[in-house]
Amino acid sequence: MKFIHLADLHIGKRVNAFPMLEDQRYILKQILTILREEQPDGGVILAGDIYDKAIPSAEAVELFDEFLTQLAALRLRVFIIAGNHDSPERIAFGNRLMDRSGIYLSPVYDGHVKRITCPDTASAVTLSAANAVDPNAGTRPVTSASVALSAANAVDLNAGTHSVESVSTSAAASTCPPVDVYLLPFLKPANVRRFYPEETIESYTDAMRVAIAHMDIDPTHRNLLVTHQFVTGASRSDSEDISIGGSDNVDASVFAPFDYVALGHLHGPQQVRFQPAPEEDASDQDATPAASSTDRSESPASTVENTTVGPIIRYAGTPLKYSFSEARHHKSVTVVEIGEKKADGVVDVCIGTRELRPLHDMREIRGSYEELTLRANYEGTATDDYIHATLTDEIEIPDAARHLQVIYPNLMKLDYDNARTRGQGSERLELEQLEEKSPLDLFSELFEKQNHKDMTEEQARYIEAQMEKIWEA
Numbered sequence: 438m439k440f441i442h443l444a445d446l447h448i449g450k451r452v453n454a455f456p457m458l459e460d461q462r463y464i465l466k467q468i469l470t471i472l473r474e475e476q477p478d479g480g481v482i483l484a485g486d487i488y489d490k491a492i493p494s495a496e497a498v499e500l501f502d503e504f505l506t507q508l509a510a511l512r513l514r515v516f517i518i519a520g521n522h523d524s525p526e527r528i529a530f531g532n533r534l535m536d537r538s539g540i541y542l543s544p545v546y547d548g549h550v551k552r553i554t555c556p557d558t559a560s561a562v563t564l565s566a567a568n569a570v571d572p573n574a575g576t577r578p579v580t581s582a583s584v585a586l587s588a589a590n591a592v593d594l595n596a597g598t599h600s601v602e603s604v605s606t607s608a609a610a611s612t613c614p615p616v617d618v619y620l621l622p623f624l625k626p627a628n629v630r631r632f633y634p635e636e637t638i639e640s641y642t643d644a645m646r647v648a649i650a651h652m653d654i655d656p657t658h659r660n661l662l663v664t665h666q667f668v669t670g671a672s673r674s675d676s677e678d679i680s681i682g683g684s685d686n687v688d689a690s691v692f693a694p695f696d697y698v699a700l701g702h703l704h705g706p707q708q709v710r711f712q713p714a715p716e717e718d719a720s721d722q723d724a725t726p727a728a729s730s731t732d733r734s735e736s737p738a739s740t741v742e743n744t745t746v747g748p749i750i751r752y753a754g755t756p757l758k759y760s761f762s763e764a765r766h767h768k769s770v771t772v773v774e775i776g777e778k779k780a781d782g783v784v785d786v787c788i789g790t791r792e793l794r795p796l797h798d799m800r801e802i803r804g805s806y807e808e809l810t811l812r813a814n815y816e817g818t819a820t821d822d823y824i825h826a827t828l829t830d831e832i833e834i835p836d837a838a839r840h841l842q843v844i845y846p847n848l849m850k851l852d853y854d855n856a857r858t859r860g861q862g863s864e865r866l867e868l869e870q871l872e873e874k875s876p877l878d879l880f881s882e883l884f885e886k887q888n889h890k891d892m893t894e895e896q897a898r899y900i901e902a903q904m905e906k907i908w909e910a
């Protein structure tokens with residue numbers, strides 16, 4: 438069963454004061470074209486941060502409404518959850534009414550999680566057609582992408598005779614139970630604690646573990662989780678919000694009951710490696726890090742197959758670059774093929790991507806004022822891209838931004854790299870270090886400065902609890 442996984446649309450976002458609405462309209466249109474080609478029989482997943490703000494602008498709501506209407510017209514199931522930027526109540530609005538249109542929105546978390554069971558009609562057809570050696574089976578519209586992605590079955594149908602062996606083998610050794618899709622909106626520990634006061638919930642990992650434990654997952658089905666969290670080991674970008682410095686991460690081991698975890702939150706497309714919890718499987722634990730992710734400059738045509746035990750855990754990433762730290766990202770749409778459930782319970786999950794091409798790219802240029810304004814250097818380049826220009830001139834150019842905007846109308850950011858700015862290097866480093874420090878670190882430094890001694894462990898625990906309370910309020 439095929440799903441298209443998207444996340445972090447951030448409709449209505451402004452980047453460096455530039456409204457992204459037209460870029461978003463453009464990319465959503467491109468996504469609709471991809472969906473028409475891919476025909477995902479499972480549906481489309483929007484893994485949170487639909488909007489950029491809890492109270493989105495009228496224009497943002499209008500654009501999303503238009504997109505949803507188009508998705509419904511394609512007769513696709515749509516799975517939507519609230520991210521940390523969304524208001525869970527506003528995303529939940531009308532969800533029981535929308536169910537009938539195949540648009541599934543996450544309700545506000547009340548200790549329960551919405552589950553949608555998708556029967557696998559396509560795989561059943563594939564199998565029965567192959568068994569009967571249906572001569573017309575090949576005429577079933579199969580896109581080239583799905584041939585490449587969906588392993589033996591689709592290819593077999595077209596190929597005819599030499600296919601029978603692998604199809605009958607897999608038919609004997611596997612079944613096609615439905616795919617259950619769980620819609621778990623962004624949660625903080627307090628959101629879960631409220632409904633399960635008897636459980637120990639201190640961290641985001643605890644919160645997710647408890648929420649998942651109460652989902653009543655059917656292990657005979659294939660299981661897909663849609664959620665929005667920061668999984669340990671994944672790599673960040675500048676356009677994401679860090680809530681409480683470093684303590685909002687979730688251990689990948691909590692996702693053990695699933696076959697695919699469709700994540701939102703981090704803006705670079707990436708896969709996070711699953712590792713079982715230490716207490717569950719001590720033999721598997723060695724010196725390897727808790728989780729590792731693929732490079733953030735993931736190539737656009739990458740295809741990864743599940744060869745390890747445990748779920749495929751993946752961030753689809755944003756459809757557009759939302760900060761210059763993402764200038765080298767390859768934004769894409771994730772194509773997920775949930776394969777058959779084999780006799781040993783393992784489900785084959787196949788990942789592909791479809792590259793997205795923005796209306797305006799976001800890129801960094803660097804050089805002297807003379808170099809950047811030399812016609813030969815910019816002619817033929819997309820000068821209307823969103824540009825971060827770094828001037829290397831030692832003497833600053835008066836009105837440089839205004840002059841550069843004549844050539845680069847969407848100049849977003851201008852700075853200098855010269856002896857003067859390098860002299861400020863140490864200052865900047867201090868600021869950067871400050872940003873990396875968690876609020877608790879900062880507080881303990883303040884405490885030490887004022888009291889000339891370190892906080893006791895009890896004091897640190899008290900302060901941490903107070904901070905959590907404030908942030909979760």
Ligand SMILES: [Mn+2]
Pocket residue numbers: 445447486520522677702703
């Ligand atoms: Mn986001």
